[in-house]
Amino acid sequence: MRVLTGRFMHETNTFSVQKTDMAVWRRRGFHRDNEIPAVFRGTRSALGATFEAADKYGWTLVHPVSANANPSGIVTDDAFEEIGGMMVSAAAHQGPIDGVLLHLHGAMVVASFEDGEGELLARLRAVLGPEVPIVVTLDLHANVTQQMADHASALIGFRTYPHVDMYERAWQGAELLQRAMTGEVKPRTVIAQRPMIYGLDRGRHQAGPMAELIARGEALEAAGDVLVSSACAGFSRANIHDVGPSVTVTVDVSGDGAAALARGQAIAEEYMDYCWQQRDYESFKLLSIAEAVARARDGEPGDKPLVVADYTDNPGGGGYGDATAFLKGLIEAGVDSVAFHAICDPEAVEAGHRAGIGPATLTIGGKTDPAMGGGPLTLTGEITHLTDGRFVAYGPMGGGVTQNYGPSLVFRVGGIDIVLITNNGQAIDLGQFTSLGIEPTRYATVCVKSMQHFRAAFEPIARAVILVDTGALCSETYTPELFDKVRRPVWPLDRIE
Numbered sequence: 001m002r003v004l005t006g007r008f009m010h011e012t013n014t015f016s017v018q019k020t021d022m023a024v025w026r027r028r029g030f031h032r033d034n035e036i037p038a039v040f041r042g043t044r045s046a047l048g049a050t051f052e053a054a055d056k057y058g059w060t061l062v063h064p065v066s067a068n069a070n071p072s073g074i075v076t077d078d079a080f081e082e083i084g085g086m087m088v089s090a091a092a093h094q095g096p097i098d099g100v101l102l103h104l105h106g107a108m109v110v111a112s113f114e115d116g117e118g119e120l121l122a123r124l125r126a127v128l129g130p131e132v133p134i135v136v137t138l139d140l141h142a143n144v145t146q147q148m149a150d151h152a153s154a155l156i157g158f159r160t161y162p163h164v165d166m167y168e169r170a171w172q173g174a175e176l177l178q179r180a181m182t183g184e185v186k187p188r189t190v191i192a193q194r195p196m197i198y199g200l201d202r203g204r205h206q207a208g209p210m211a212e213l214i215a216r217g218e219a220l221e222a223a224g225d226v227l228v229s230s231a232c233a234g235f236s237r238a239n240i241h242d243v244g245p246s247v248t249v250t251v252d253v254s255g256d257g258a259a260a261l262a263r264g265q266a267i268a269e270e271y272m273d274y275c276w277q278q279r280d281y282e283s284f285k286l287l288s289i290a291e292a293v294a295r296a297r298d299g300e301p302g303d304k305p306l307v308v309a310d311y312t313d314n315p316g317g318g319g320y321g322d323a324t325a326f327l328k329g330l331i332e333a334g335v336d337s338v339a340f341h342a343i344c345d346p347e348a349v350e351a352g353h354r355a356g357i358g359p360a361t362l363t364i365g366g367k368t369d370p371a372m373g374g375g376p377l378t379l380t381g382e383i384t385h386l387t388d389g390r391f392v393a394y395g396p397m398g399g400g401v402t403q404n405y406g407p408s409l410v411f412r413v414g415g416i417d418i419v420l421i422t423n424n425g426q427a428i429d430l431g432q433f434t435s436l437g438i439e440p441t442r443y444a445t446v447c448v449k450s451m452q453h454f455r456a457a458f459e460p461i462a463r464a465v466i467l468v469d470t471g472a473l474c475s476e477t478y479t480p481e482l483f484d485k486v487r488r489p490v491w492p493l494d495r496i497e
């Protein structure tokens, strides 16, 4: 069997001013053809699982590209055509393709296509015809569409947030693809949605409605009632028609197909009714900067660190990663023993690398949009560490894959060790500190920029975890002006009974 695989992943924050062009795609997590096995074989990643499955089932893999850009603004047409084109062209010219196992995000917005994944899958389907099984893994924050459900045979969303099950979901997809290619099953997927921009506690699976829908779906899968049940929470920083949570159900239509599809649709509708009823459920609480600074001051010597996450400048949600408001609050309050990740500021890193180890004055952060979480800060301190930003991530989400945050440094200002990076990215791995000579467990306070993913690696070292709202780009703001492309009526913009 010849299987087309690859990654093309982007979570698009349509409110970001940073366009996602080829230069952005190439900056982090971009690999072609022959580079791919060396990077992913033997890792606990989706492609790592795909290589293992290929060995087990004797597949010949065709892998034209693996591209995973950090969340940012709308993807340019050029970048979509170039990367998507690599996949479509491989389907057309490196065949015959017996099956497809793709790892996509599901919330990619392209300048000319609100539904980037739906467009890609439609093009692949047009090349491969209606019978070739196309199995797709998705991020739990996918804004899944009818077009995606129509053109993929199966959609399999992650079931954990932090996302620590990419490897398991890829294996689930591989097993299903093998069954489909050998003719044992014929998967088709249906989708249900409700008029809502967000829900399912933004995807937190530890308790609440997300946990309930995952448990119900897994029981159906185990009983063999459905092939896949996937609940996706959606990604709400997207002004697009189809934004919001969804449930997709994949059924076997090799027998009475119409009955199987009707049963799948009924399950998806029932689950989305529950999602709608539970729309107000929220398990997280955001503190003001003053409240968070106060908490950072009350540590005792010898305590484990307080971990403070800037929820609204989360680079994992398209935040610029250069908001300074919380850092400014810590400096003004004279808080010390703080490790701060990070300010993404290529200009300041370059100036720091030129200056070298020792005393320095740098202007850091707040340059992308000073209205989003604080403008530039000019600070005098000491540069204590310089690196190229590369390290292997061994944390729960890292999978043993090499990461590259670009030239990086540590800038010590008073008692605060500030990490400056070139390639934007949220803090999800302790290696983002330790590779820069910072041992986070030795600090009273550890600051990260992240909504939820940081918990996998940082909760185990924390005495407590708090979230802070610094007014940056990922603030939970919902107004009709911001969401003027969304279908209406829609909650929470409209009153819906």
Ligand SMILES: [Zn+2]
Pocket (backbone or CB within 6 Å): 139, 140, 141, 163
């Ligand atoms: Zn996600």
